Amino acid sequence: MNVYILVVDDEPDVEALFRQQFRRDLRAGRFQMEFAPSAPEALKLAAEVRDPSLILILSDINMPGMSGLDMLPKVRDAHPSVPVIMITAYGDAETRRKAIERGAVGLLTKPIDFALLRQEIDTRLEQAA
Numbered sequence: 001m002n003v004y005i006l007v008v009d010d011e012p013d014v015e016a017l018f019r020q021q022f023r024r025d026l027r028a029g030r031f032q033m034e035f036a037p038s039a040p041e042a043l044k045l046a047a048e049v050r051d052p053s054l055i056l057i058l059s060d061i062n063m064p065g066m067s068g069l070d071m072l073p074k075v076r077d078a079h080p081s082v083p084v085i086m087i088t089a090y091g092d093a094e095t096r097r098k099a100i101e102r103g104a105v106g107l108l109t110k111p112i113d114f115a116l117l118r119q120e121i122d123t124r125l126e127q128a129a
Helices: 014-021 023-028 039-048 068-078 093-101 116-128
Strands: 004-008 033-038 054-060 084-088 106-109
Touching: 004 014, 004 039, 014 023, 014 033, 033 039, 033 054, 039 054, 039 068, 054 068, 054 116, 068 084, 084 093, 093 106, 106 116
Parallel strands: 004 033, 004 054, 054 084, 084 106
Antiparallel strands: none
16 A cells, blocks of 8 residues: 655745655655645645545645645544644744644644654554554
């Protein structure tokens, strides 16, 4: 089974950063990563990938147009079994509270701790197997 991780961020260098951090996993075919530059594009991509192959969504909070927090309830309605982790440069308690209330399973602050993220991905891969 192909499993997907959807990364949503409007910063153009995020895709290269993630592909570099997870290059061995991607080459080995452990999972595939899809990238969306906006929340509306992420909702479209998520609709095209069928559960249970979509195992995780990572989304920036601050994006032009629809924010990650605005996207969160929509993606949770469409994919209630897919965990969503929000990513933000501002890891304050209020942002964390809003993200959790809207359905996020966690919040990562920038710069991203890729070792911690790798553990989270490994957990999701085990659950999908």
